[in-house]
């Protein structure tokens with residue numbers, strides 16, 4: 001327990017000129033004592049004296065030993081604490097500043113405050129000290145002695161040279177007079193001073209009185225003679241207090257002296273007892289404090305032990321968790337390695353499969369090529385065979401070119417790009433018609449309804465019959481797909497007569513062309529009816545009259561009823577208007593459902609009426625009849641056809657009406673009557689003026705012209721680029737070292753050529769006309 005003194009302020013302290021004021025940390029509590037000093041010692045320097053009990057850092061840290069705490073930390077803590085104290089003391093300085101008093105401060109560090117003050121008095125040789133006698137709240141008129149234990153201790157223990165004023169609530173309560181000759185007095189212990197009568201003699205003008213301020217005690221007050229500037233009062237001892245009495249009659253009256261001695265002894269005894277009691281009490285408090293500290297430490301220890309147990313458990317739990325995670329991680333790593341292995345395997349497999357796929361595709365391509373070649377060979381072989389057969393039966397001449405191709409559903413599917421709607425060119429009552437490319441030919445594929453009662457053989461036989469019927473005015477049936485029950489026809493580019501009559505593309509048909517169309521239909525019907533067996537068309541109407549690029553008419557769907565099974569004959573998929581459809585049908589057909597050459601005549605008559613008038617079929621028969629009766633057919637004639645010679649038009653109208661006779665027997669004969677009427681008309685159409693107009697109309701179709709020779713082809717052949725060339729021209733191209741397409745300039749896959757029979761035939765027909 002050392003004494004550390006710190007002074008702060010200006011210069012060296014002159015203890016003779018300085019009033020020390022003992023203050024506590026709370027400014028409020030010591031403020032009035034300080035004011036009292038400032039008021040009473042005007043012009044004197046004031047030094048604030050403060051003792052503080054430093055915190056026991058080791059005790060604060062409970063279980064930690066001194067070694068555990070770093071010296072630096074302790075010092076830092078103490079420094080901080082000291083600094084705080086200084087800051088607290090600084091709070092007094094503005095008060096003194098206001099009073100115009102110079103101030104310094106001394107900070108003493110000690111466990112016991114009163115002892116600290118006493119030590120400071122000794123250390124700095126303090127001559128003048130002001131301190132509190134009691135807390136301000138205890139102040140009253142009766143308060144005449146010291147109440148604070150610290151004050152009492154200082155009063156008793158401070159070196160005698162120090163003069164001390166004890167104030168309370170701004171009033172001086174008690175003064176301990178200091179002895180100027182301090183060297184002399186300091187050698188005498190305070191107690192001895194009290195005990196010795198000589199001690200009392202040394203104080204002639206001042207009498208010490210220790211007042212323990214019990215209730216009811218009375219104090220006498222005398223003027224302080226020690227300090228001139230002071231209006232202090234000196235408290236003179238009372239009955240129950242320890243008193244130093246100045247009694248001039250003491251020496252003379254022995255009895256009284258004895259009594260005084262006795263009193264003194266009593267007082268000393270009381271002080272001793274009080275001190276013993278005080279020590280005992282302090283020991284008791286200390287013991288209690290230690291006990292409390294012990295209990296606190298024990299509970300802290302318990303708390304820490306619990307915390308330790310909990311921490312241990314937590315660590316254990318974390319460790320278990322960690323172990324589990326590590327196990328899982330291991331498993332995941334194992335799985336990852338396995339999956340990576342599998343992935344590598346799969347990638348190998350994918351690569352292998354890709355290679356296999358590529359070779360399969362290559363194989364497929366070569367198979368397809370082989371198949372195409374084989375199909376061609378097969379076709380050739382069949383043709384050869386049939387030709388040989390026909391040769392044997394003497395029908396060889398009419399045979400060439402009537403072989404029919406068979407396609408798989410896959411081919412039909414590919415040709416129509418999965419029956420893409422953009423490939424659909426029309427819908428009939430039996431199904432849809434798609435455009436497509438098969439064997440390098442542009443074709444129209446008619447999808448028929450299901451077989452129904454018809455067997456595959458029956459279907460194939462009927463198709464065989466139809467495919468053999470070939471005429472320039474009939475759409476050629478080039479193939480079939482029994483799998484999908486579809487018929488593959490040559491594609492006719494210029495739409496149907498129905499479209500033309502509706503002028504859907506604003507190019508009306510001239511009367512010459514209409515006359516020729518009538519003639520073409522007549523020719524086709526003569527051919528069909530003269531076929532063995534007789535093959536009536538069965539569904540003649542403008543939508544079945546197709547026109548090629550040269551407006552040559554080609555009847556489609558002839559004899560289709562032969563491949564439609566009975567169960568499906570009435571099936572209507574997309575029939576526009578049944579009334580309109582039946583308007584072309586002969587009354588007996590509507591009654592019996594039997595297709596005859598006469599029923600074709602009726603339909604022909606209706607088509608003829610429409611060619612003349614361009615009117616819708618409904619009501620046209622009645623209108624023309626009426627017009628002829630009234631002689632104003634010219635009004636009814638289609639003006640967009642040009643100046644139709646009226647006589648010719650009338651002749652055609654009468655012919656049409658005869659064809660539409662209800663009684664089939666009254667209808668004219670196709671060859672002897674109808675063709676006889678139409679033929680001269682055709683000739684007149686070929687008059688120079690007409691033929692010029694028609695020729696204008698009949699320019700050479702561009703697809704008849706070889707792209708290399710730029711002439712109409714004689715022997716058209718299809719190359720690998722899909723274009724048709726004159727055989728000699730394309731062969732010459734290859735011979736000259738080319739392996740590219742003359743049209744696209746791209747490399748050709750092969751140099752094989754395929755005869756384009758359909759085009760060849762079309763060119764022949766065109767030439768004949």
Ligand SMILES: Nc1ncnc2c1ncn2[C@@H]1O[C@H](COP(=O)(O)OP(=O)(O)OP(=O)(O)O)[C@@H](O)[C@H]1O
Nearest residue numbers: 425426427428429433444489490491492496543556
């Ligand atoms: N070979 C072909 N070339 C070009 N277009 C064709 C060919 N065949 C048919 N078409 C087109 O397909 C359309 C539908 O023909 P489809 O024969 O199925 O029905 P439709 O003639 O309208 O009447 P129906 O219901 O009586 O059969 C025709 O109008 C025609 O435009």
